[in-house]
Amino acid sequence: MGGYGCGPSSLNDHILTVAENIKLTNKIFWMSFDAPELASRARSGNCVFVYPSDGNDHMLGRPFAVADADTEKGRISVCYMVVGHGTAVLSAVKAGERLKVRAFTGAPYPEGAKELILAAGGVGTGAVLLKKKERGKSARLFIGVPGRGYEAFADKILSLYPDAEIYTDDGSFGRGDSMFAVLPRPLSAEKELWCCGPAGFFEAMRRFYESTPEHLYYILEKRMACGFGGCMGCVVETSGGPKRVCVDRALFRADEVDLHDN
Ligand SMILES: Cc1cc2nc3c(=O)[nH]c(=O)nc-3n(C[C@H](O)[C@H](O)[C@H](O)COP(=O)(O)OP(=O)(O)OC[C@H]3O[C@@H](n4cnc5c(N)ncnc54)[C@H](O)[C@@H]3O)c2cc1C
Numbered sequence: 008m009g010g011y012g013c014g015p016s017s018l019n020d021h022i023l024t025v026a027e028n029i030k031l032t033n034k035i036f037w038m039s040f041d042a043p044e045l046a047s048r049a050r051s052g053n054c055v056f057v058y059p060s061d062g063n064d065h066m067l068g069r070p071f072a073v074a075d076a077d078t079e080k081g082r083i084s085v086c087y088m089v090v091g092h093g094t095a096v097l098s099a100v101k102a103g104e105r106l107k108v109r110a111f112t113g114a115p116y117p118e119g120a121k122e123l124i125l126a127a128g129g130v131g132t133g134a135v136l137l138k139k140k141e142r143g144k145s146a147r148l149f150i151g152v153p154g155r156g157y158e159a160f161a162d163k164i165l166s167l168y169p170d171a172e173i174y175t176d177d178g179s180f181g182r183g184d185s186m187f188a189v190l191p192r193p194l195s196a197e198k199e200l201w202c203c204g205p206a207g208f209f210e211a212m213r214r215f216y217e218s219t220p221e222h223l224y225y226i227l228e229k230r231m232a233c234g235f236g237g238c239m240g241c242v243v244e245t246s247g248g249p250k251r252v253c254v255d256r257a258l259f260r261a262d263e264v265d266l267h268d269n
């Protein structure tokens with residue numbers, strides 16, 4: 008799997024106009040950029056580095072998965088959670104402002120099994136949505152969120168994918184209080200599950216699919232610095248040796264990585 012659109016070149020830096028920056032929960036935002044050319048070549052697995060200002064104050068870019076690419080509107084979008092300074096600065100950005108965006112880092116995901124189950128917890132959702140778009144009905148999308156306060160987040164997902172299956176920890180809306188009551192088992196070569204979410208979510212998946220780790224995949228979002236393969240800051244230790252999340256791949260089989268080491 009080679010890097011797609013990755014490279015140290017400043018030619019990959021774009022100054023983009025923010026089309027919208029919508030608050031979906033008290034911490035999660037959906038930010039879209041006018042970028043027709045990028046929208047036409049975005050693939051699931053691609054990430055962007057968004058620079059919280061216009062790049063003049065030396066703030067590093069923050070990496071986010073490309074959550075959507077809309078070729079009709081000519082937009083790419085990210086779904087981000089406010090966790091620190093950079094994302095707090097981003098949350099205050101208004102439509103019409105311009106930001107530096109480095110695109111694309113992150114190798115595209117492979118095709119995946121004939122039946123693909125995409126499962127995400129909270130903001131991990133951004134890493135699986137584009138795969139759902141590419142696979143359509145041949146991928147099921149399970150999303151788990153805390154519940155109250157996440158209504159607009161769920162509505163956003165459902166507006167894109169009406170067949171998304173949403174579960175809430177507090178059972179306040181959606182299809183129930185746990186996707187683990189309905190997730191298909193066992194997995195097989197024809198039925199893989201790819202997941203992304205917080206550490207507890209990965210651990211729950213690992214336990215749930217303990218007997219078939221070779222068909223369970225984690226999408227890992229390591230901290231990154233350069234984003235083009237040069238600094239080794241995003242290395243994941245695997246049974247096949249170290250891999251860089253930014254250019255080698257972000258998708259790992261559960262039996263090739265130890266989450267406690269990474
Ligand atoms: C490949 C990749 C894809 C990502 N995709 C998304 C996405 O789609 N949506 C999203 O909300 N976030 C995503 N992230 C994480 C996001 O980049 C960080 O949350 C963001 O950079 C934090 O910036 P900050 O300045 O607000 O926080 P900082 O001030 O830098 O950090 C605040 C806190 O967040 C923690 N933190 C920072 N980065 C990470 C990280 N990568 N993983 C775990 N904890 C971290 C820090 O340890 C610290 O405790 C992704 C990260 C990577 C590497």
Ligand code: FES
Nearest residue numbers: 234236238239253
């Ligand atoms: S972030 Fe520098 S090598 Fe991946």
